[in-house]
Amino acid sequence: MTEHNKRIAVVFPGQGSQTVGMMNELAEHFEVIKATFDEASLALGFDLWEITHDETRLHQTKFTQPALLAASVAIWRIVKDKLDKQGISPLYLAGHSLGEYSALVASGVVSLSDAVKLVHERGKLMTNAVAGMDTQMAAVLGLDDEQVVSLCDDAKDQAGSVNAANFNSPGQVVIAGTQVGVSHVLSAVENLGKKAVPLKVSVPSHCELMNPASQKLAELLADTSFHQAQIPVIQNRHAEVHRAVSDIKTALTEQLSMPVQWSKTMQKMAEQHIDLIIECGPGNVLSNLAKRQQTPITALPTDKLARLEKLEKLHES
Incomplete structure (x- = not known):
């Protein structure tokens, strides 16, 4: 400096x-x-x-x-x-x-x-x-990091693979996984009265x-x-x-x-x-x-x- x-x-x-x-x-x-x-x-x-x-x-x-x-x-x-x-x-x-x-x-x-x-x-x-798989990423808005991780864990138990992929800022977490798993989380987010935005990406990064x-x-x-x-x-x-x-x-x-x-x-x-x-x-x-x-x-x-x-x-x- x-x-x-x-x-x-x-x-x-x-x-x-x-x-x-x-x-x-x-x-x-x-x-x-x-x-x-x-x-x-x-x-x-x-x-x-x-x-x-x-x-x-x-x-x-x-x-x-x-x-x-x-x-x-x-x-x-x-x-x-x-x-x-x-x-x-x-x-x-x-x-x-x-x-x-x-x-x-x-x-x-x-x-x-x-x-x-x-x-x-x-x-x-x-x-x-992920060749041959239906996959997705989405940005979850308005929930804290721990809430999003918990929703992903619940989805994995009930629906399909999904993980928190990007902790971008307070109140913005991107999730990634199978389309079924991500959709399950998006439904849960909607039920909580919060917003999620599907992303246009070809590959689900930063997930299992x-x-x-x-x-x-x-x-x-x-x-x-x-x-x-x-x-x-x-x-x-x-x-x-x-x-x-x-x-x-x-x-x-x-x-x-x-x-x-x-x-x-x-x-x-x-x-x-x-x-x-x-x-x-x-x-x-x-x-x-x-x-x-x-x-x-x-x-x-x-x-x-x-x-x-x-x-x-x-x-x-």
Whole structure:
């Protein structure tokens, strides 16, 4: 930290933030956008930039994940340059679900080339794990975490597999599982007079249905070169910073079938007196969530030129 007073963290969004043509505006102004996509495409052996303009493929998990990763890392490279010029370094990084891989690239733990190959395979493993199943995810609003967990436990006893998948903010918990299990929970939520919103996703992440994918992901991670983090990354599994490479990989393995502890991640940042969160990636989902935490934190999305320009004079704010 230099003479500025800002305590900054950077966060990276997960699946669901993708939109067709999501990087077009920034690509017109920053060469690093296309350069980053070219780097990722070379590693994968197919044109990732083209996929960001193809609605059908962009929403297939095996393509969504590397496309979002490349987009987030590209924006990070712009943001980092702007922060470096002001003598500012983030104190922490974190990423929501898939976004954790973007955070690990930004921290120097894994190369972009290796990361996009990992998440491309991760997407295929997730799809294969539930092939032929009717599955669903939904956001439950207005209940506390323990209530949602209890409803999922009741549903598993009576209907089908369902788990709390993302603890996003107080009063917002995403559930995932079989369609029968999720529907049972949604009926219970409605009976309590609360609201639940089904999500448009192709794969139910962070639930026990992902156990087979998690086991195979561990093998891929074992064969991938990881390094010490240059900036601490708060990982989803326990909302903790892991220093040892082996622990980072274990947390990534378990993350796939266990819930994202985003509320705890945000609370940890609040406890570390973070007063500005910069979101690197398409959209502003995480910026909105930052406002809804037990201790709200000011957040700045950076996916548009006008938003990025707000980073120019952080040291004066």
